[in-house]
Amino acid sequence: MLKIYGVPNSQPVRAVVWLCLIKRLPFEFVMTSQNVTAKQSEYLVNVNPRGTIPAIDDDGFVLWESNAILIYLAEKHGWTDIWPDELTARARINQYLHFHHRNTRELVAVWSRTLWPSLFNVTDPDEGWLSRNTFPGLKNNDEVVRNTLEIIDGMLAADTFLVGSTITIADICAYEELGQNQAKYANCIDYANHKNIRRWFLEMEKLPRHTEAHAIWVLLGDLNEITGGMKTVARANKEAERIWAIAAGTG
Numbered sequence: 001m002l003k004i005y006g007v008p009n010s011q012p013v014r015a016v017v018w019l020c021l022i023k024r025l026p027f028e029f030v031m032t033s034q035n036v037t038a039k040q041s042e043y044l045v046n047v048n049p050r051g052t053i054p055a056i057d058d059d060g061f062v063l064w065e066s067n068a069i070l071i072y073l074a075e076k077h078g079w080t081d082i083w084p085d086e087l088t089a090r091a092r093i094n095q096y097l098h099f100h101h102r103n104t105r106e107l108v109a110v111w112s113r114t115l116w117p118s119l120f121n122v123t124d125p126d127e128g129w130l131s132r133n134t135f136p137g138l139k140n141n142d143e144v145v146r147n148t149l150e151i152i153d154g155m156l157a158a159d160t161f162l163v164g165s166t167i168t169i170a171d172i173c174a175y176e177e178l179g180q181n182q183a184k185y186a187n188c189i190d191y192a193n194h195k196n197i198r199r200w201f202l203e204m205e206k207l208p209r210h211t212e213a214h215a216i217w218v219l220l221g222d223l224n225e226i227t228g229g230m231k232t233v234a235r236a237n238k239e240a241e242r243i244w245a246i247a248a249g250t251g
Contacts, residue, residue: 003058009240021208038052
């Protein structure tokens with residue numbers, strides 16, 4: 001059976017898990033802390049030398065990097081609805097996936113800088129504290145995030161989804177970064193000026209297993225109000241893991 005290593009509050013991990021839930025592909029989820037388990041020698045040697053999540057073990061075939069995993073699973077199982085055979089469609093998906101790494105992914109810095117000070121009750125953290133304890137975004141992160149939202153909103157003005165009229169891997173990848181920051185979840189980013197992204201959110205919520213895949217969003221709630229230190233995150237991750245196991249048919 002496919003093994004997925006990670007934690008539910010990881011955006012790239014959720015992309016892989018949600019795809020498997022959508023496609024009803026059974027998997028075993030192996031809780032793997034980014035900062036602890038993934039840095040231990042057993043994981044570094046046998047799974048991922050980078051010490052990051054997600055990673056998979058598909059009956060002995062080990063692969064890391066979430067976008068590579070999404071493509072691998074789609075190609076292995078012939079999921080041409082989300083990874084089309086047509087050359088230019090795949091090229092446009094790949095265009096987005098390459099763009100994602102240092103553009104959409106930078107939204108996690110906003111999420112991180114909201115979560116960790118609130119969680120540990122640090123009022124007005126200085127840049128030193130933020131650099132030590134939050135996601136190391138680009139120095140021009142604010143500008144990158146603004147530009148990214150404008151670009152994605154423009155892409156969604158032209159099509160229902162990021163690459164045409166049907167969902168693809170690109171949408172699953174992007175949604176994990178953008179969707180969590182809505183006011184009704186983490187409440188980190190105001191999408192008021194991005195009507196096409198807001199419309200897309202509603203379309204994405206219609207996909208199978210959305211509730212189960214994103215249980216962590218509800219469990220953590222508004223990050224501006226979260227407290228309790230790492231125990232709060234650990235409890236949320238454990239409960240989300242339980243929900244995933246039930247949804248995957250392994251719990």
